[in-house]
Structures are given as C-alpha cells and as structure tokens.
Amino acid sequence: MKTKVYLNKEKFIAGMTFKDADELESYNMALHACENTENVVExxxxxxxxxxxxLDDFVCAxxxxxxxxxxxxxxxxGRGASESDTAIVDTDALYTYEPNLVLCSFTADCVQVIFHNEVNGLIxxxxxxxxxxxxxxxxxxxEHLKQVxxxxxxxxxxxxGAALSQEKFEVDEDVYSKFKDLGYADDFIYYNDQTRKYHIDNQQTVKKQCEVSGIPAEQITIDQTCTYLSTDGFSYRQDKESGRHMSFIIRKT
Incomplete structure (x- = not known):
C-alpha cells in the first residue's frame, strides 16, 4: 500500500496514494475509472x-x-465514498471546517492542491x-476564502501533489494560448522546435496562482514526481485506461 504522507503534524494528516502492483487494480482509488468498484472500495x-x-468519513466529488x-x-x-452516484456533483474543489472528514480528490496527471489553515482549522x-x-x-x-x-x-x-511534468505535458497552440492569456504563466512554458509542441509546467502555474492569492511562496511545497515517468504513477496520457491517485486531507479532533 503506497501512500505518501505530505503532512502529519498535530491534528492534520494529508497525503497522496500511489500505484502499487501488490494491491487490487494496483491501488486504483477511482470508482469512475476501474475494472470493479468493489476493488476500489476495498x-x-x-x-x-x-x-x-x-470509509463513511470520506467525501468525494x-x-x-x-x-x-x-x-x-x-x-x-460519506458522499461518493462507496458509490459514485452519491458524490458531490460537478465539483473540482472541496473545503471544510468540520473535523474528522476526509476530503478526497482524484488524478492521473492533473495537479492536486491540498491545503490547510492551522489558525482556523480549514482544510x-x-x-x-x-x-x-x-x-x-x-x-x-x-479569493472566495479571503472575501467570504x-x-x-x-x-x-x-x-x-505529484502530476505530469513539464517534459511530458506537451500541447498544441490552442492550449498554449489559454495559458498565455493568464498573463503570469510565460515563465513556465517552453517551445520545442523539433516537435513543434509547447511544454507547460502546470504545477508551477498553479503555485503562481496560490502566490497571486496571497499565500506566501515558502508555505507552498511541490511534489516533483512525474506521474508519467514514475513507475508509481497513474498517467492518463500514458494509458487511457489508467487508474487514479487519491489526494486526501483530514483534521482530527
């Protein structure tokens, strides 16, 4: 059971699961991308x-x-914990002040952002x-958390969390233009003359978004593991039938 613990201090525990050949479906955590839902539940x-x-403490979207x-x-x-039909619909970010709930997010190349606030207990x-x-x-x-x-x-x-590296995240001009239009991602993009593809560092772009919102750079940590290159990674770019990592955080009472 491969689980990387990013945070385990006082009452906060956060981490990310990784591929493990010794587990069911290589420790796939996604009900929406699996061979058998019972394996994922296990x-x-x-x-x-x-x-x-x-398991009933998990909350999934x-x-x-x-x-x-x-x-x-x-x-x-318990929403989405054991069946996808109960998951929170059309949502890609979760936050809570409630203790003893495991907030979950699933990826196979995408960037995971796990955050906590030691002052007010927000996760x-x-x-x-x-x-x-x-x-x-x-x-x-x-911005919502600041203003509301x-x-x-x-x-x-x-x-x-671990994600597709800049080396492996190559895109055409349509996607490049969307990052260019952000106005702050230029430093995280390079062009490959041979392949005529743009390479984008999605992790660094997301880090920049965190900084723009006012989070101190020294309080942002990046797992440099590439989900494509690592044998422990689930990569949709590499395998369209790929399983998913789960990133999680819980605040214990």
Missing amino acids: NRKKLATFLQCR NQTHSSNFHQVTLEDK GVIHSGWQGTVKEISLNLF EHCNPSDLHVQI
Missing part, C-alpha cells in the same frame, strides 16, 4: 484504516474539470488539470 477501506477512520467548489458540511459525510483539496488551471480554480477558491470566509491567506499552507 482499497479505500485500507486507506481509511491507515488514517484511523472509516464528481470531478468535471470545472472551476466549481463546494463547502463540505456534516451532511456531506481543502483542489483538482486542477490544465482546464481547471486556465479557469483559475485555485485562484477563485482562495475572511480567511487570511498568510495562514494557509499548500501542498501541490
């Missing part, structure tokens, strides 16, 4: 045991590469594929 139960909680976010309440407990996860990045889902959520939730961005700590 994998999630193993993670729940590791986190010393129950039906991710659609949107810029939509949702504040999780106790009424959402959250963001799924930011390239579409979410150009829609500025991270920036939009953090009165959250001080200097109290936020961010972990950016």
Whole structure:
C-alpha cells in the first residue's frame, strides 16, 4: 500500500496514494475509472484504516474539470465514498471546517492542491488539470476564502501533489494560448522546435496562482514526481485506461 504522507503534524494528516502492483487494480482509488468498484472500495477501506477512520468519513466529488467548489458540511459525510452516484456533483474543489472528514480528490496527471489553515482549522483539496488551471480554480477558491470566509491567506499552507511534468505535458497552440492569456504563466512554458509542441509546467502555474492569492511562496511545497515517468504513477496520457491517485486531507479532533 503506497501512500505518501505530505503532512502529519498535530491534528492534520494529508497525503497522496500511489500505484502499487501488490494491491487490487494496483491501488486504483477511482470508482469512475476501474475494472470493479468493489476493488476500489476495498482499497479505500485500507486507506481509511491507515488514517484511523472509516470509509463513511470520506467525501468525494464528481470531478468535471470545472472551476466549481463546494463547502463540505456534516451532511456531506460519506458522499461518493462507496458509490459514485452519491458524490458531490460537478465539483473540482472541496473545503471544510468540520473535523474528522476526509476530503478526497482524484488524478492521473492533473495537479492536486491540498491545503490547510492551522489558525482556523480549514482544510481543502483542489483538482486542477490544465482546464481547471486556465479557469483559475485555485485562484477563485482562495479569493472566495479571503472575501467570504475572511480567511487570511498568510495562514494557509499548500501542498501541490505529484502530476505530469513539464517534459511530458506537451500541447498544441490552442492550449498554449489559454495559458498565455493568464498573463503570469510565460515563465513556465517552453517551445520545442523539433516537435513543434509547447511544454507547460502546470504545477508551477498553479503555485503562481496560490502566490497571486496571497499565500506566501515558502508555505507552498511541490511534489516533483512525474506521474508519467514514475513507475508509481497513474498517467492518463500514458494509458487511457489508467487508474487514479487519491489526494486526501483530514483534521482530527
């Protein structure tokens, strides 16, 4: 059971699962991309045991590469945990103040953003594929947290999970133009004359969005693992039948 723990201090536990050939479906965590849903449920139960909680404490969304976010309440407990039909619909970011809930997000190349606030106990996860990045889902959520939730961005700590590397994220001009239009991603793009493709660092672009929202750069950490190049990675670019990693965070009482 390969699980990388990014944060385990005081009451916060956060991390990301990775491919493991010894587990069912190589430790795939996605109900929407699996051979057998029972295998995924078993994998999630193993993670729940590791986190010393129950599967019913998980909260999952039906991710659609949107810029939509949702504040999780106790009424959402267990949504999407064992069946996809109950997942929070059309949502790519979750946040909550509630303790003992595991917020979950799923990726196979996309950028994961896991964040917590040690002052007010806020936790959250963001799924930011390239579409979410150009829609500025991270920036939009953090602006919402500042303006509506009165959250001080200097109290936020961010972990950016493993994702597709710049080397392997090659795109045509249509996608390049969307990143170019952001106005702050130029430093994270290069052009390959031989392949006539643009290479974009989605992780660094998302990090920049966090910084623009006011989160101190020194409080943002990036996992440099490439989900395509690593044998522990699930990569949709490499395999359209790929499973998914789960990123998670919980605040324990």
